[in-house]
Amino acid sequence: MTAESIQCPYCGQSFELMVDTSAGDQQFTTDCEVCCRPFEVLVQCEDGEVLSVDVRS
Numbered sequence: 001m002t003a004e005s006i007q008c009p010y011c012g013q014s015f016e017l018m019v020d021t022s023a024g025d026q027q028f029t030t031d032c033e034v035c036c037r038p039f040e041v042l043v044q045c046e047d048g049e050v051l052s053v054d055v056r057s
């Protein structure tokens with residue numbers, strides 16, 4: 001697991017998200033800790049490292 005910084009596409013708040021880097025590419029929905037709106041997170045992982053993190057509203 002590694003902590004990645006992501007930014008809410010609605011309110012712009014940055015917060016940390018724990019990512020399981022052994023699970024490969026992932027796509028899931030999470031709720032913003034500040035405005036509580038759900039958004040999609042796309043994570044690309046390879047060899048235990050996070051390559052990229054994208055958020056989609």
Ligand SMILES: [Zn+2]
Pocket residue numbers: 008009010011012013032033034035036037
């Ligand atoms: Zn937010």
